[in-house]
Amino acid sequence: MTRLKKNSLRSWSEEAGFKPTARTYSKFKKINGKHPFQRETKDSFVAYRARVRHGGKVVVFNFELARAMGLIPKGHPDKMTKDLEKAIVDTFAIVIINEYDQINKIKYPEKDIKPNFYMATRYLQLQHPNKQGKTSGDGRSIWNGCLETKNGIWDISSCGTGATCLSPATHIQKKYFQTGDPSISYGCGYAELDEGLATMFFSEILHKNQVTTERVLGVLKFPDGYAITIRVHDNLLRPSHMFNHLKQSNFDALEKVVNYYIDRQIKNGVWTDMPENAHARYDFFLEKQTEVFAKTAAKFEDEYIFCWLDWDGDNVLMDGGIIDYGSVRQFGLFHSEYRFDDQDRFSTSIIEQKNKAKYTVQNFAQIVDYLKTGERRSLKDFAQEPWSENFEKVFETAKLKNLLYKIGFKKEVRDQILERNCDLVQEFSKSFSYFERAKSVKGPKKVSDGINWDAIFCMRDILRELPQLYLSRGESIKRKEFLEILKSSYATEEDLLLSTYRKKKIDSFQDLYWQLVKTASSLQKITQNNVLLNLTMRSSIINKYDRVTGDSITTITDMMMEKIDNLSPDKLYSLLENFSEYQNLDPDTDKSLEKNQWQKSQLMRGFLQVVRDYREGL
């Protein structure tokens, strides 16, 4: 039995009192294909007419995001009204009239054709035959528009809106494809429903955990089984939107895109202290991009997020946000040798992401120099410039801060410890890495979609239990106990041998941990017990036993797909909300228990079990 709870914030009585008016969904009309980027350079997109795609139904809609955007009123309940569904379908159930349609003179009813053009943006993509980005970009997406409300500015694009001329298939097979052509999968221009749901669940969880990411506003499905996924971010530009122009030495287009990005960051309120001088603006741009990519690389590494960063700057947004969840994973352990097998090549590994991020910044350095001098020097010339040193510095500091966060220290304490005793944190970081990077004696092996070499220790478990045990005992734990807590299901007996070296490492880890506690105690002027207690409370949330992995998201999506016909948009949203809130491991969230005392459905209970079963995996 539970304590009696207050009614939830959005109670039925409030919903009953909510009556949409003619203006309630009027903001949807602003999402009509027009986007300020279209005014910048014609070299950055291909413009398409679009028509109504009939039979669309809303599978799920992200009410919380829509309220945050100002797309629906802030008092709108989490309920799909008839008018809302109509607004969503009218706005987003579209398909482009592509080159195939035009060549074959396919006619569509005039009333179905949308008045404005929609853009498929051009950007560099490594899987394309042309390595300068002349033919690549949004292969099955278009940008629906840019919504500006009093809450902010958002880019909105949709995936699954038809085959564009920028898909790899078009250029590999040297022909235009009809949208929905069953002879090709990815190149057919449509998107799968399970992809959309997986992206929505994964991105919402990462968003709640302070990871910058695209978010999904909603998913629509059609009678042919395909879907459209609506993605939103405050700026959907990727580095690859600049790198194509850079590779092609298209100065004018590059200058316009960079200036557009800078102005947009200012308008979004992200960059507030931008100098006015043109050259100084570009220097500022480089400085910010260096910081963003150094911090992003550190975050990905420390949260075990595999995003396949590569030289094309395609799988990440300009602000380091995650985009395209197709290959994104979150590992349960530090599986630093995992590589995705993409048929003709292996992906980067999680630890190689840092160098890929750095390489991305090297491209930004080349861009800035090009824009300042009008001359495109070799990329190699920029490898050892000051930005590189700055990148390393920001990366290392971010890694140390992330580690202190994972231990459970609050922000002000993290800053103080780093300022007072950075050496100590660095020493602890080395000790931490020794265990985090330990691999099984069994060596590398094939996994379902690539290769891996199993990590054997679960650092989240030791960080969760250590402060509690220290608090209870007032002293370090035994070496065998340390390994007992730390070992993962991948560890064999041989992996867990207590060699002299490992004994030393365990002792050092515990000694350094205690030193951190003592430092915090002295800085905060509280007892060591109170420091340990604070760490206990925070790390039990940060390092919760259950944390989603890529495998668990895939399995959960499969479970949803089996029941999808019986899940209303409201029910699915409720699942999304509750599941992502359950996976919110941010100890600074003011999570009211009232809100989360949710009667778990059988499906939700299944989700929790999946998370548990796959928690150490890929």
Added chain:
Amino acid sequence: MNLVFYSGGSEEENIELDEECLSLLENNNPTLVFIPCSSYDGDYEFRDFVRHYQRFGISRFLYFPIDVPQDNVLLKEVFQSDLIHLGGGNTYYFLNTLRKRGYLSFLREYALEGGLLSGLSAGGILMTPNINTAGYPDFDKDDNEEDLTNFKAMNLVKFEFFPHYKNSVRYDRELRKQSLITKNPIYALPDGAGIIKTPRALQFIGKAWCFHQGLKTLINS
């Protein structure tokens, strides 16, 4: 054996019960363990639990969610602690998990060997002979989503515990009916009230009613 039953309610309503409970501790610097019904929100409940008991000068706490696998190190520490508190939640889920993981007998043994065991609502029901009280009345019962059929619990006392009781006709009708079919008395307590069971006495804090053989009696006011 020392047991404390919390019916529910706010922190302020339970201050007296808390003080009585903590007075049973022999250790000046005790370790308190929080076992939530479910790990779903358990970490946040633990945070609230710690904040609450910190007010009494307690500084050593362990968090032990039981529906996730636990290593033996923490397990041993838990059963060497001074107080184990069982949180509220779905009683069927809680019992099923405790039984599946083998903790039900551990907890019983812990209490019989002198450990202080406290329970809030579902946690309190688990210390009684069975969890029947979680299954009625229809308008205020836990859902048996586990399809549990064995309702036997720790059997540490010879009474049944009905938390969140409201002194009203519709509750009384059901409790009177149930008291005719169960041999043990049913103690029904509103939020803010509790029971303390020590080897020497059975003490009620706040209002308490007893339903037995169809009769309702006010036993503490």
